[in-house]
Amino acid sequence: QVQLQESGPGLVKPSQTLILTCTVSGGSINSGSYYWTWIRQPAGKGLEWIGRMYTSGSTNYNPSLKSRVTISVNTSTNKFFLKMSSVTAADTAVYYCARSRGYNTAVDFEYWGQGILVTVSS
Amino acid sequence: QSVLTQPPSASGTPGQRVTIPCSGSSSNIGTNYVYWYQQLPGTPPKLLIYKNDQRPSGVPDRFSGSKSGTSASLAISGLRSEDEADYYCAAWDDTLSGHVVFGGGTKLTVL
Numbered sequence: 001q002v003q004l005q006e007s008g009p010g011l012v013k014p015s016q017t018l019i020l021t022c023t024v025s026g027g028s029i030n031s032g033s034y035y036w037t038w039i040r041q042p043a044g045k046g047l048e049w050i051g052r053m054y055t056s057g058s059t060n061y062n063p064s065l066k067s068r069v070t071i072s073v074n075t076s077t078n079k080f081f082l083k084m085s086s087v088t089a090a091d092t093a094v095y096y097c098a099r100s101r102g103y104n105t106a107v108d109f110e111y112w113g114q115g116i117l118v119t120v121s122s
Numbered sequence: 123q124s125v126l127t128q129p130p131s132a133s134g135t136p137g138q139r140v141t142i143p144c145s146g147s148s149s150n151i152g153t154n155y156v157y158w159y160q161q162l163p164g165t166p167p168k169l170l171i172y173k174n175d176q177r178p179s180g181v182p183d184r185f186s187g188s189k190s191g192t193s194a195s196l197a198i199s200g201l202r203s204e205d206e207a208d209y210y211c212a213a214w215d216d217t218l219s220g221h222v223v224f225g226g227g228t229k230l231t232v233l
Contacts, residue, residue: 037222046124046210046224046225046226046227047159047167047210047212047224047227048224049221049222049223049224052222060219060220060221061221062221062222063218063219063221096166096167098166104214104220105154105155105214105220106214107155107157107172107212107213107214107222108157108169108172108173108178109159109167109169110169110178112166112167112168113166114165114166115166
């Protein structure tokens with residue numbers, strides 16, 4: 001059973017760079033055909049897709065966040081990462097990592113982390 | 123403003139059948155699969171329906187999905203109190219190199 005767990009700072013200052021880690025257990029991050037994904041949800045609001053990385057390393061990003069976001073992976077530690085630069089209060093949200101199957105239009109996130117609340121404030 | 127449009131709220135009584143609509147466009151629902159998620163308070167979303175009308179293992183057959191043109195809907199029959207949750211539709215959108223879009227979510231209340 002695949003499990004995902006987010007970790008990182010709970011508080012980030014405006015204009016700084018946020019780095020979150022998703023640790024994958026129960027399966028190798030570089031085996032099979034999957035997209036490793038970041039999604040966020042501001043308090044009381046809906047879901048926003050941030051971006052994804054395919055098993056091979058290729059990435060896709062939300063057009064509205066693309067200039068500030070990078071998703072990367074460390075296969076030796078079975079972790080993938082979200083890096084978001086120049087954060088503002090609007091980036092305050094619960095951040096989830098998730099896995100979908102590996103076909104291009106896949107939106108079937110079967111596995112999710114529990115989420116991590118990130119607050120952007122000085 | 124979400125790319126996919128859902129009503130903010132819906133309600134029903136126990137045992138009733140309710141439907142939640144999701145409206146999109148030719149670049150998302152019109153050409154790609156629709157997915158549905160259920161989110162209980164304080165928990166991550168749970169995949170309820172994939173590829174328009176498929177249920178993952180463990181999802182009761184009270185939940186069903188359908189799609190027609192650029193719209194989709196989630197139906198819940200035999201409504202139960204534990205179905206009270208937020209429901210989100212989602213799809214791949216082919217514009218701007220492709221990306222995932224979600225509906226704004228529908229809060230389902232079981233009266």
